[in-house]
Amino acid sequence: MEKSKQELIAADLAGKIQAKQYQAGALLPSEQALCDLYGTSRGTVRKALASLTELGLIQKVRGKGSVVLDHQRFTFPLSGLTSFQELNVALGMAATTTVLVNQPATPPATFLGKAIPAKQAIHLTRLRKAGGQPVVVDDDYLLPPVKSVPTAAAEQSLYRYLEGECGLTIAYAEKEITVRPVDSQVTDWLNLAPGDLVVVVKSLVYLADTTLFQLTTSYHRPDKFRFQDFARRQRL
Amino acid sequence: MEKSKQELIAADLAGKIQAKQYQAGALLPSEQALCDLYGTSRGTVRKALASLTELGLIQKVRGKGSVVLDHQRFTFPLSGLTSFQELNVALGMAATTTVLVNQPATPPATFLGKAIPAKQAIHLTRLRKAGGQPVVVDDDYLLPPVKSVPTAAAEQSLYRYLEGECGLTIAYAEKEITVRPVDSQVTDWLNLAPGDLVVVVKSLVYLADTTLFQLTTSYHRPDKFRFQDFARRQRL
DNA sequence: GTGTACCGCCTGTCTATACAAGTTGTCAAC
DNA sequence: GTTGACAACTTGTATAGACAGGCGGTACAC
Numbered sequence: 001m002e003k004s005k006q007e008l009i010a011a012d013l014a015g016k017i018q019a020k021q022y023q024a025g026a027l028l029p030s031e032q033a034l035c036d037l038y039g040t041s042r043g044t045v046r047k048a049l050a051s052l053t054e055l056g057l058i059q060k061v062r063g064k065g066s067v068v069l070d071h072q073r074f075t076f077p078l079s080g081l082t083s084f085q086e087l088n089v090a091l092g093m094a095a096t097t098t099v100l101v102n103q104p105a106t107p108p109a110t111f112l113g114k115a116i117p118a119k120q121a122i123h124l125t126r127l128r129k130a131g132g133q134p135v136v137v138d139d140d141y142l143l144p145p146v147k148s149v150p151t152a153a154a155e156q157s158l159y160r161y162l163e164g165e166c167g168l169t170i171a172y173a174e175k176e177i178t179v180r181p182v183d184s185q186v187t188d189w190l191n192l193a194p195g196d197l198v199v200v201v202k203s204l205v206y207l208a209d210t211t212l213f214q215l216t217t218s219y220h221r222p223d224k225f226r227f228q229d230f231a232r233r234q235r236l
Numbered sequence: 237m238e239k240s241k242q243e244l245i246a247a248d249l250a251g252k253i254q255a256k257q258y259q260a261g262a263l264l265p266s267e268q269a270l271c272d273l274y275g276t277s278r279g280t281v282r283k284a285l286a287s288l289t290e291l292g293l294i295q296k297v298r299g300k301g302s303v304v305l306d307h308q309r310f311t312f313p314l315s316g317l318t319s320f321q322e323l324n325v326a327l328g329m330a331a332t333t334t335v336l337v338n339q340p341a342t343p344p345a346t347f348l349g350k351a352i353p354a355k356q357a358i359h360l361t362r363l364r365k366a367g368g369q370p371v372v373v374d375d376d377y378l379l380p381p382v383k384s385v386p387t388a389a390a391e392q393s394l395y396r397y398l399e400g401e402c403g404l405t406i407a408y409a410e411k412e413i414t415v416r417p418v419d420s421q422v423t424d425w426l427n428l429a430p431g432d433l434v435v436v437v438k439s440l441v442y443l444a445d446t447t448l449f450q451l452t453t454s455y456h457r458p459d460k461f462r463f464q465d466f467a468r469r470q471r472l
Numbered sequence: 473g474t475g476t477a478c479c480g481c482c483t484g485t486c487t488a489t490a491c492a493a494g495t496t497g498t499c500a501a502c
Numbered sequence: 503g504t505t506g507a508c509a510a511c512t513t514g515t516a517t518a519g520a521c522a523g524g525c526g527g528t529a530c531a532c
Contacts, residue, residue, distance in 0.1 A: 004484080004485060004486090005485080005486075006485075006486090030511080030512060030513085031512080031513070032511095032512085040486075040487085041486060041487045041488065042487090042488090043485090043486065043487070043488085044485080044486060044487080046513090046514090047485090047486095054290065055470070056408065056410075059407065059408065059442075059444070059446050060513065060514090061444065061445055061446070061494090061495090061512090061513080062493070062494050062495080062512075062513045062514065063493075063494030063495035063496080063511085063512050063513065064494080064495060064496085064511095064512060064513080065495095065511095065512060065513075066513090067446050069446070070350075071410070114306075170469045171295065171468065171469055172292065172295065172466065172467065172468045172469065173466070173467050173469075174292075174307070174464070174465070174466055175463075175464065175465045175466075175467060176462065176463065176464050176465075177413070177461075177462070177463040177464075177465075178461065178462050178463075179415065179433070179435060179458035179459070179461055197415070197433050197458055199415060206295075208295070208297065209297055210295050210297065210303050210305070222415035222433055223415070225413075225414065225415055226412065226413070226414050227411075227412065227413040227414075228410070228411065228412050228413075229410070229411045229412075229413075229465075230408065230409070230410055230411075231408065231409050231411060232407065232408045233406045233407055233408065233409075234291065240514080240515060240516090241515080241516075242515075242516090266481075266482060266483085267482080267483070268481090268482085276516075276517085277516060277517045277518065278517095278518085279515090279516070279517070279518085280515080280516060280517080282483090282484090283515090283516095296483065296484090297482090297483080297524090297525090298482075298483050298484065298523075298524050298525080299481085299482055299483065299523075299524035299525035299526085300481095300482065300483080300524085300525060300526090301481095301482060301483075302483090473532100474531100474532085475530105475531090475532085476529100476530085476531080476532100477528105477529090477530080477531095478527105478528085478529085478530095479526100479527090479528085479529100480525105480526090480527090480528100481524105481525085481526085481527105482523100482524080482525075482526100483522105483523085483524080483525100484521105484522080484523075484524095485520100485521085485522075485523100486519105486520085486521085486522100487518105487519085487520080487521105488517100488518090488519090489516105489517080489518090490515100490516085490517080491514100491515085491516085491517105492513105492514075492515075492516100493512100493513085493514075493515100494511105494512075494513080494514095495510105495511080495512070495513100496509105496510090496511075496512090497508105497509090497510085497511095498507105498508085498509080498510100499506105499507090499508085499509100500505105500506090500507085500508095501504105501505085501506080501507095502503105502504085502505075502506095
């Protein structure tokens with residue numbers, strides 16, 4: 001629970017923006033005013049504002065202040081590493097998860113062009129439905145230190161289990177989105193015909209100590225797929 | 237040209253990582269060592285490292301140091317707001333751009349669920365080919381302060397023209413990726429059949445002062461589409 | 473040999489201060 | 503009225519110092 005001041009300030013401001021306490025298009029209080037408000041130094045306030053900037057909640061304009069952006073976060077933040085179940089909670093969707101496979105297996109030798117260590121892994125396949133319709137098939141390999149996953153946890157929130165019970169810190173991921181003809185097995189699950197296209201999202205997920213930890217291949221029905229992103233211009 | 241020290245340090249380190257001078261998996265010099273090396277304070281070095289962390293070039297591990305990640309940036313960084321032409325240069329692809337439309341027009345009233353001001357805009361449609369094959373159709377509306385775009389600039393790098401000649405500072409964008417049946421007009425350009433699916437990327441691009449400035453709809457041939465992303469876990 | 477306590481090195485957080493640089497409004501000069 | 507200089511705001515950059523907390527090796531005690 002012990003969060004840093006910068007995180008507390010960032011969370012508080014983010015909450016107030018979400019609650020429209022600070023309106024889109026308006027300015028946040030100045031950095032000096034926030035220092036007085038929270039009783040901290042300017043450096044700390046600035047770090048909080050920097051994380052809001054990165055999230056796309058505000059835009060800082062030199063000489064003016066921090067403009068609150070009108071950013072709908074209530075869509076599919078595939079960027080940002082949010083799990084399917086966390087999305088359901090956030091969006092209030094009526095979604096269900098069925099575990100199709102949950103057993104030890106060896107992961108593929110290569111994935112997204114990287115060599116994968118041939119350690120024993122947990123193979124997890126899950127079918128996601130929304131409004132009764134199949135929408136996504138998730139195919140995961142979980143590497144050590146994960147030893148096994150209770151099916152109940154896989155049906156609820158896998159990430160909450162891993163971060164909460166197992167004490168893992170998930171840090172970052174590389175993702176790739178492509179569109180391909182559907183694979184025979186996935187055809188049935190997603191209720192598609194052979195030759196139809198599916199959206200394939202592959203990701204490599206890493207822990208805070210840079211350990212590779214999860215390989216995921218997600219098959220989405222193209223008519224149900226939607227990816228939203230917020231991006232800042234890179235100047236390096 | 238006057239760049240800040242943090243930017244210079246970040247650029248220098250990024251270059252050395254790209255040039256394998258710092259190997260993937262190895263540690264960067266410690267913050268203190270970098271302070272000595274660049275003759276700056278620790279705060280400055282830390283800001284440079286923070287931007288590398290955000291880009292996915294390094295991962296900081298407390299008590300150890302900054303681990304260099306093995307991150308291939310030489311793919312389609314749709315996240316990150318890089319233009320088609322910048323990509324060509326970076327990847328050395330043999331690509332051409334043909335301007336199909338370049339004339340004043342009024343933009344659509346709504347786009348990505350947002351109301352668009354009914355100002356006069358420049359309507360730009362461009363066909364992108366790679367290896368002789370049509371790959372992407374870009375459909376842009378450029379809002380004021382842009383008044384007109386030389387066709388030559390649209391065929392080269394639109395962003396270089398806007399940021400260089402016009403002095404605009406492009407800051408951030410909201411994007412959406414979906415898959416839809418192809419529109420009749422786009423069918424011909426991309427060499428597809430009616431009823432085929434295309435990947436549609438819509439984006440709203442904003443300047444540093446939060447002015448909306450560009451609406452883009454990109455139609456990609458599904459077999460040529462690939463989107464790569466680096467994402468960090470959000471904890472707010 | 474086997475712990476265990478410690479120490480040195482590393483990053484994370486926070487503070488305080490100074491100056492540069494952009495924006496906006498005011499007020500005086502013309 | 504228009505212009506221009508200025509002052510009072512804002513954020514951006516850089517500095518230096520202090521302490522907390524995680525990691526890893528060493529050396530000591532048993």
